[in-house]
Each structure stands twice: as C-alpha cells, then as structure tokens.
Amino acid sequence: MNHAGGPVCIKDLETIARGVMPSGAWGYYDSGANDEQTKYSNLSAFDEYRLHPRYLRDVSTVSTETTVLGQRVKTPLGVAPCAMHKLAHADGELATSRAASGHGSIMILSTYATASLEKVIAEGDGSTQYWMQLYVYRERRVSEAIVRRAEKAGFKALVLTVDAPVLGRRLIDARNKFNPPDDLVLENFAQDKESKTFGALFGANGDQSLSWENGVAWLQSITKLPIIVKGILTKEDTELAIKYGCAGVIVSNHGGRQLDGALSSIDALPQVVAAAQDKLEVYMDGGIRRGTDIFKALALGARAVFVARPVLWGLAYKGERGVRHALGLLQKELELTMMLTGTTSIEQIDRSFVYQPVNRWVRYNKRGELVAKL
Numbered sequence: 001m002n003h004a005g006g007p008v009c010i011k012d013l014e015t016i017a018r019g020v021m022p023s024g025a026w027g028y029y030d031s032g033a034n035d036e037q038t039k040y041s042n043l044s045a046f047d048e049y050r051l052h053p054r055y056l057r058d059v060s061t062v063s064t065e066t067t068v069l070g071q072r073v074k075t076p077l078g079v080a081p082c083a084m085h086k087l088a089h090a091d092g093e094l095a096t097s098r099a100a101s102g103h104g105s106i107m108i109l110s111t112y113a114t115a116s117l118e119k120v121i122a123e124g125d126g127s128t129q130y131w132m133q134l135y136v137y138r139e140r141r142v143s144e145a146i147v148r149r150a151e152k153a154g155f156k157a158l159v160l161t162v163d164a165p166v167l168g169r170r171l172i173d174a175r176n177k178f179n180p181p182d183d184l185v186l187e188n189f190a191q192d193k194e195s196k197t198f199g200a201l202f203g204a205n206g207d208q209s210l211s212w213e214n215g216v217a218w219l220q221s222i223t224k225l226p227i228i229v230k231g232i233l234t235k236e237d238t239e240l241a242i243k244y245g246c247a248g249v250i251v252s253n254h255g256g257r258q259l260d261g262a263l264s265s266i267d268a269l270p271q272v273v274a275a276a277q278d279k280l281e282v283y284m285d286g287g288i289r290r291g292t293d294i295f296k297a298l299a300l301g302a303r304a305v306f307v308a309r310p311v312l313w314g315l316a317y318k319g320e321r322g323v324r325h326a327l328g329l330l331q332k333e334l335e336l337t338m339m340l341t342g343t344t345s346i347e348q349i350d351r352s353f354v355y356q357p358v359n360r361w362v363r364y365n366k367r368g369e370l371v372a373k374l
C-alpha cells in the first residue's frame, strides 16, 4: 500500500502501525481473547446496520457539538482507556492528551498508563474532559489513593471497568511470552521491578470478589465524582447501574479482549439504551473505525463513543500528530455522514436513520476480508 499522501482512513493507520511496531507490542495492542470472535464481530456487526438517508434538508452547516455529563463537548467521539501508550511512542499518554485536547471531547486515562495522571491532564487546554479509569484492587487504599489524586488533578468522572475480574486469555501474548517491558513505568500504580508480569500486576492486585456492593457502592461512598461503569452488555446490569446511582455506563466488551463470544458492542447497545430510560447516560466502544460507525451508534442511542486501537495506531504512526490524524479522520467522516444523511446536529440523529435487515449476516476472516453474506 502506498501511503505517500498520508493515511486516508483508519485501516491505513492500522497497516502502518503493524509495520512499525515491534511484534510483541503490536500483538498486545491487536489481540482479542481466544479465537477473537468478539473482536471481529465488533467490526462486522456494524455492517448489519444500514443507513436511511434523508435529502433536501440544507446541510450547509453541520455541528457535532453535544453535552456529556452536562458539559458541552465539540464532538461525541472520545479516547477509550488503554494501558501503556509508551509501547507505541516514547511520548505516550502525554502525546495522546495533547491530541485529544485539540479535539475537544473526552479522554479516559487508564490506571495502567505510562504517564502520571497529573502530567496527562496538565497537557490539556481546558476544552477536553478527562475521566480516570479504575480497576478496584483488593487493597482498597491503592484504588482510593488514585481516586484522591484524580479528584485533586481535576478529573471529571471515574470509569470503573467491570469486565476484567481476571485478564482474558490472549493467545498472541501467550505465544510471544509478552509482558510489560522493564523500562516502562506504570506511573499511577506503584510496582516493584520483580512484579512486571501481567499475572503479577493484574492478577495479584485485582479483586475477584468485586460486586456492586463492595465495588460500586464503596466507590460512591468515598467520592462525589460521577461514576461510570465500563463493560456493560445487558439490560439487567444497566438496571443495577441505575439502582447504584451511576451517572453512566459504557457498553463495551473491552475490544474483544476479555470474554470471547460476548455480544458485539453495537448489538448490545439497543437493549442497554432501552433499560437506561434516560436515567443515566449510555456510551459505547468497540469496533469503531468509520464515521458511519459513530453515526450508527449515536442513532441507536449512544450519547458518545470511544475509540482505543485507532488512537494507538495513530500514536505508533506519528505520536501526537498521528493521534490528531486518527481522531481527525473519524471526525471528518462523521461530519460527512451527517451531511449525506441530512442531519446537521447530533440531536437530530435518531433511530429512524438506521435499518437492520433481519436474517442478513456478513462475515469476515481474520485478515478483515469479506468472506460471506448470508
């Protein structure tokens, strides 16, 4: 592929990133769990929703502005939390933060970031909301310390990831015997050198007994920040999130990295939106690679969407400029989709713009090539 004029879509960025990253780091970013069914269905499920365009509606001015948690953002496209941005580029999360900041939406910072949360938020220009992602640890004081630092630094919400009581089994990492490199420091999370394996970092610290009561209710009891639960796929858990006073849920299967066989995010979204009944905000991530994907998720009721791998690919391509490029491509594609569907504001995008033909399924092979339409 010739990229002389720069990557023109997210797929181009993926190809470039694959070419420039060391195989272990690439494998860690790319992998899904086990057979990667969920990772691939996150992508192919979008194709099962078709768009209903409306015309002759004056689309000379289009705005993607909206509100999230009551605050205005320039666009409903944000950055999902991802561990270890420095695997992609030496500037890591600081570069991502600068790029996200110009973009004017939301950046969710991973607990396993390779830059401290204070430094990351300091790169912002005030137009972007920062949310802090948390895993709640057996040692609650470790999690509480991160909450206190996030509050003090100006983070606007806490994102509690619930789909990882244990880490999913990623076969590529197992084959590569990949573990976080010794020279990377997880700056928000004290660790000794000997514990630098996924098992030691994640397994030994995680709390497998975590529940709504000892996790979500505990977090509510120690902070006034809004709590968003990440990794929700069912109406039952949405109802519990409402019961436990959460401000929002992120419909997500962790990019297919946890439970292989779990429902794709876009397919789970409608039932979560229905159960939410406007009592909390619903966001989604997983498989967004096109502006049309963002549009479909908004049409099915998401208030905002988040991307993970496209940001990492941008970072591997050219650091801050690469992330800007990735977010810019998606933003432009969203605006184009709005013009071509006859929508000029986010509020106008509703369910009437998507159509899901029944009994039609598209299938991709592992290289992302279309192999069947049933």
Ligand SMILES: Cc1cc2nc3c(=O)[nH]c(=O)nc-3n(C[C@H](O)[C@H](O)[C@H](O)COP(=O)(O)O)c2cc1C
Residues within 6 Å of the ligand: 028, 029, 030, 042, 080, 081, 082, 083, 110, 111, 112, 133, 161, 230, 252, 253, 254, 255, 256, 257, 285, 286, 287, 288, 306, 307, 308, 309, 310
């Ligand atoms: C390399 C990598 C690291 C991730 N690290 C975290 C993490 O630390 N915390 C978390 O809640 N989710 C993490 N995720 C999951 C993402 O936040 C997100 O749910 C998912 O990747 C979105 O799908 P996408 O990659 O198709 O955009 C990670 C995903 C990737 C690819």
Ligand SMILES: CCCCCCC(=O)C(=O)O
Residues within 6 Å of the ligand: 083, 112, 164, 167, 180, 186, 198, 201, 202, 254, 257
């Ligand atoms: C350095 C520990 C990484 C923990 C796992 C981060 C994550 O959520 C992932 O999907 O990978």
